[in-house]
Amino acid sequence: MAARILDGKSIAATVRGEVKEAVDRLHARGVFPSLHVVLVGDDPASAVYVRNKARACEEVGIRGVTHRLPATTTEAEVLALLHRLNGDPEVDGVLVQLPLPPHISADRVIDAQDPARDVDGFHPVNLGRLVSGREGLVACTPAGCMRLIQETGIRLQGKRAVVLGRSLIVGKPMALLLLAAHATVTICHSRTRDLPARVAEADVLVAAIGQARLVRGEWIQEGTVVIDVGMNRDEEGRLCGDVDFEGASRQASFITPVPGGVGPMTIAFLLRNTLIAACARRGLPPPF
Ligand code: GUN
Numbered sequence: 001m002a003a004r005i006l007d008g009k010s011i012a013a014t015v016r017g018e019v020k021e022a023v024d025r026l027h028a029r030g031v032f033p034s035l036h037v038v039l040v041g042d043d044p045a046s047a048v049y050v051r052n053k054a055r056a057c058e059e060v061g062i063r064g065v066t067h068r069l070p071a072t073t074t075e076a077e078v079l080a081l082l083h084r085l086n087g088d089p090e091v092d093g094v095l096v097q098l099p100l101p102p103h104i105s106a107d108r109v110i111d112a113q114d115p116a117r118d119v120d121g122f123h124p125v126n127l128g129r130l131v132s133g134r135e136g137l138v139a140c141t142p143a144g145c146m147r148l149i150q151e152t153g154i155r156l157q158g159k160r161a162v163v164l165g166r167s168l169i170v171g172k173p174m175a176l177l178l179l180a181a182h183a184t185v186t187i188c189h190s191r192t193r194d195l196p197a198r199v200a201e202a203d204v205l206v207a208a209i210g211q212a213r214l215v216r217g218e219w220i221q222e223g224t225v226v227i228d229v230g231m232n233r234d235e236e237g238r239l240c241g242d243v244d245f246e247g248a249s250r251q252a253s254f255i256t257p258v259p260g261g262v263g264p265m266t267i268a269f270l271l272r273n274t275l276i277a278a279c280a281r282r283g284l285p286p287p288f
Contacts, residue, residue, distance in 0.1 A: 003226070003252035006148050012264035015147065019271045020060040022287035026278065027061060033278035034063035035093040035119065035270075036085050040078060041071035041101045050097055056267045062274055075104045079112050086114040092278035093119035095270070098169075116281050119273040122168060130176050137273050142174040144265025145206055145227050146181070152225050152254045157182040160201050164188050164215070164242065165208035170229050174206050195219075207242035217247015226255040229262045 026033060035057050039050045050066055057064030067081060078096070085091045094117045100106050110118075115125035121139040129136030149156065161183035165171035171187060178185045188198050189209070199205060199219040207215055208229035220226065230242030241258035249255055256262055275287045 003249045003255040006151060006227075006254050006256045006261060008144075008148065008256055008261040008264045011148060011151055012144075012268040015265070015268035015272060016056070016060055018288065019062075019268070019275055022275050023061040026275075026284075026287075031278065031282060031284070032063055032090075033092045033274055034065060034090060035095065035274045036065045036067060036091055038067045038069065038078065038081060038094070038096040040069045040073050040097075040104065043099065046097045046099070053095070053267060053270060056271055057274075060271055062271060071101050073101075073104075075108065078104060078109055082109070082112045086112075086117065091117060092281060093117055093270075093274035095120050117277055119270055119277055120169075121173065121273070127168075127173070130173060130180075133180060137277060138177065139169060139173040140269040140273060141170050141208075141229060141262060141266045142177050143273075144269045145170075145174060145229065145262060146177050147269070148227055148256060148262065148265060149204060149225060154204070154225060156204070159183050159203040160186070161204040161206070162186045162188060162198055162202035163206045163208070164195075164199075165210070165229070167208065170206075170208035174208065178204070178206075205243075209242050211242055212240050213242070213244040215243040215248065217244050217249070217251055220248050220251040222251050223253045224251065226252040227262065228256050228258050230258060231263065 037050050037053055039046060054064040054066050085094050096109050098106060110122050113123050115123045118126055118137055121137045126136040161178040163171050163175045166187055166189045175185045175187050186198055188195055196219040199215060200221050202224050204225045206227045212232035212234045226243055226248050228241035228243045232240055234240045239259055279287050
């Protein structure tokens with residue numbers, strides 16, 4: 001049976017449409033939400049991501065401001081900028097693009113963020129809220145993956161979910177969201193023994209381990225929902241995910257393509273988080 005494709009581009013367009021409607025309602029009340037993105041150094045991939053974020057903001061009517069700082073910027077200078085943004089009542093969301101140059105501590109930068117404006121959901125306060133099952137800002141990629149899973153119509157309650165990868169950005173928050181949705185969650189990583197056996201147990205597989213086509217089609221049981229967060233280059237320089245798409249498509253019930261699956265969802269959920277932050281900070285009712 002051939003898997004159905006989860007079209008991230010089109011689902012993300014729906015989410016962006018929902019955000020735009022909410023932004024329009026805020027504009028009508030004289031509220032103009034804003035997102036400030038901080039880019040330090042000249043990592044070419046980060047430059048592309050940041051440009052895409054700015055463009056996406058513009059399209060839905062969020063004011064997007066990019067702070068481009070040279071690679072020689074000191075940690076103290078980045079922290080000073082964050083303190084300034086934290087004190088500005090017009091700033092709703094702040095995101096510092098990762099990775100940072102090696103002389104800057106990502107932990108200290110994340111700690112200096114205002115949790116109320118932390119649209120990445122990386123601040124320990126927001127992660128703590130997620131662990132505690134409380135309301136907070138949730139990391140964009142895992143939140144986008146949950147929406148993709150929701151689109152399949154499957155009920156997560158009691159299902160076996162396997163997450164490959166334990167990063168702060170994807171793996172850990174993803175596992176917590178699946179747990180909150182009452183799935184039975186296994187987190188696998190580079191040291192996991194017998195990965196094929198763990199993958200074979202999955203009703204839902206979320207792959208975020210960063211290795212081109214690591215997951216073979218034959219590892220996957222029939223009917224699994226496959227969410228591929230990977231964004232890798234293969235030997236021929238082609239963009240590919242963590243899952244062998246061709247093989248997995250023969251087994252899975254639903255699968256995300258790379259590109260065009262999870263990627264577009266991340267930006268859509270960044271915009272969504274910005275609106276959630278804007279309303280919460282300003283004492284307005286939640287927009288969604
Ligand atoms: N670099 C790669 N992904 C992300 C992300 O989701 N947020 C930030 N700030 N940097 C990233």
